Amino acid sequence: MAEHPPYPVGLRLTGRRVVVLGGGQVAQRRLPALIKAGADVHLVSPEATPSVEAMADAGEITWHRRPYAEGDLADAWYALIATSDPDANTAASAEAEAHRVWCVRSDDADRATAWTPATGHSEGVTVAVLTTDARGRDPRHTAAVRDAVVEGLRDGTLVAPHFRTRTAGVALVGGGPGDPDLITVRGRRLLAEADVVIADRLGPRDLLAELPPHVEVIDAAKIPYGRYMAQEAINNALVEHAKQGKSVVRLKGGDPYVFGRGMEELHALTEAGIPCTVVPGISSSISVPGAAGIPVTHRGVAHEFTVVSGHVAPDDERSLVDWPSLAKLTGTLVILMGVDKIGRIAETLVAHGKSPDTPVALVQEGTTSSQRRVDATLATVAETVVAEDVKPPAVIVVGDVVAVGPDGTAA
Structure with missing residues (x-):
C-alpha cells in the first residue's frame, strides 16, 4: 500500500453513521468538520475535552461514555480512531478492515485505510491537500500548501475565473481605512473578480494597481463641497454597468454604511432590479x-x-x-x-x-x-x-x- 499514492475523494456523509473513538484533542479538531458535513456522529470514549463535551450537550454528536468495544464499527461508513490505548486502536482498526469501513488512525497512519487531508475553504470551494509520497509525509508542508492556496483564493492573488455564467450585479465593498491589507478577505476576492470598479478617493487605492488590464476603473472621487450631482452619477453608473451583464464593485472607504451613502446606492440598485451584495468594511x-x-x-x-x-x-x-x-x-x-x-x-x-x-x-x-x-x-x-x-x-x-x-x- 505504501508504494502507491492515496486516491483523493470527497465523502458525502450526510445522515451516515460515523464513529469517532477517543474524545481528546484529535477528536476536538476533527469533529466540527464531520458535524458540518451532516454526519451522524457517534463518539465512543469514557472522557472528552470540555469542547467535545459541549458538542454532545448541544446534541451535535451522540456520546457513548465508555471504552471501545467490538462491534462499534459494524454499521459505520467512516471511522476516526484516536484513543490513547494502542491495543484498542489496533482492535478497532482490524474491525474496520473486516467491515470495509474507511478508517483514519491518528497514532499510525501507515496502518490506516484513509488519511485526513489538510483542508481549507473559500467561497464554496474546499481545498484538500494530501502528500502523495507515503515515505516522505510532511504534515507541515501539506498544511503550508493548503494555506497558500486558500489565502490566494481569498485575497485575490490567486484568481480562478468562473467559467459558467455569472450573475451580473453590484457589490458594495467597504475597503477599510486606507491600508490595502485592511480590506476584508471577501472584499478583496470580489475586487479581483470584477469587470468594473467604481472607486472612492478614500478607498484603498493601492489595490487598483493589482487589477487586470481588462478591468474598467471609474473614478468616483468626491471633491469636498463640489460636484453636487456626483452621487446621482455614481448611482447611474452602477445601474448601467450591471445592466450590461458586468460584475461591478463599488469600492468605498471604511464601511459602506458609516457615512458612506451605501444605503442610497442600495436603494437605487433595488429600484432598478439589480442584485446587490453588501460587504462590510473596517470603519475608520x-x-x-x-x-x-x-x-x-x-x-x-x-x-x-x-x-x-x-x-x-x-x-x-x-x-x-x-x-x-x-x-x-x-x-x-x-x-x-x-x-x-x-x-x-x-x-x-x-x-x-x-x-x-x-x-x-x-x-x-x-x-x-x-x-x-x-x-x-x-x-x-x-x-x-x-x-x-x-x-x-x-x-x-x-x-x-x-x-x-x-x-x-x-x-
Whole structure:
C-alpha cells in the first residue's frame, strides 16, 4: 500500500453513521468538520475535552461514555480512531478492515485505510491537500500548501475565473481605512473578480494597481463641497454597468454604511432590479484611532464611544447632531469629516459643559504610510489645526482616552 499514492475523494456523509473513538484533542479538531458535513456522529470514549463535551450537550454528536468495544464499527461508513490505548486502536482498526469501513488512525497512519487531508475553504470551494509520497509525509508542508492556496483564493492573488455564467450585479465593498491589507478577505476576492470598479478617493487605492488590464476603473472621487450631482452619477453608473451583464464593485472607504451613502446606492440598485451584495468594511472610526495608539474605550477611563459626522457645523440648520447632549457624555467622541469645522465644534462642546482641557487627537491619513497624529485640547484644537496644517481625511478623537499611554495609564 505504501508504494502507491492515496486516491483523493470527497465523502458525502450526510445522515451516515460515523464513529469517532477517543474524545481528546484529535477528536476536538476533527469533529466540527464531520458535524458540518451532516454526519451522524457517534463518539465512543469514557472522557472528552470540555469542547467535545459541549458538542454532545448541544446534541451535535451522540456520546457513548465508555471504552471501545467490538462491534462499534459494524454499521459505520467512516471511522476516526484516536484513543490513547494502542491495543484498542489496533482492535478497532482490524474491525474496520473486516467491515470495509474507511478508517483514519491518528497514532499510525501507515496502518490506516484513509488519511485526513489538510483542508481549507473559500467561497464554496474546499481545498484538500494530501502528500502523495507515503515515505516522505510532511504534515507541515501539506498544511503550508493548503494555506497558500486558500489565502490566494481569498485575497485575490490567486484568481480562478468562473467559467459558467455569472450573475451580473453590484457589490458594495467597504475597503477599510486606507491600508490595502485592511480590506476584508471577501472584499478583496470580489475586487479581483470584477469587470468594473467604481472607486472612492478614500478607498484603498493601492489595490487598483493589482487589477487586470481588462478591468474598467471609474473614478468616483468626491471633491469636498463640489460636484453636487456626483452621487446621482455614481448611482447611474452602477445601474448601467450591471445592466450590461458586468460584475461591478463599488469600492468605498471604511464601511459602506458609516457615512458612506451605501444605503442610497442600495436603494437605487433595488429600484432598478439589480442584485446587490453588501460587504462590510473596517470603519475608520475605530481602526484609525487604534492605529495611532488610541483605544476608543479603556477600563476606568471610557465605557462608551460615540461616532458623529462633522461635515456641517453645530449651528448649521442641516445638522442632525445633538451637540449639547454629546457635551454631557463622559465617554469618547469620534468625529469624522470634521477637520474644517472642529473649531466651532470645540466651542459648542465647551459652551455646553465640556472641559476646555479635554484632550483631542487628530489622526490624518490613518493606517497609511502618510499617517500622522496631532494632539491638542478643546481649547487649542482650532489653532492647532491651522498651525499644523491638518488636512482631511482625518479622524478626530475627543476624550480622556487620548491621553492613555502604552502602559494603560493616563498621561
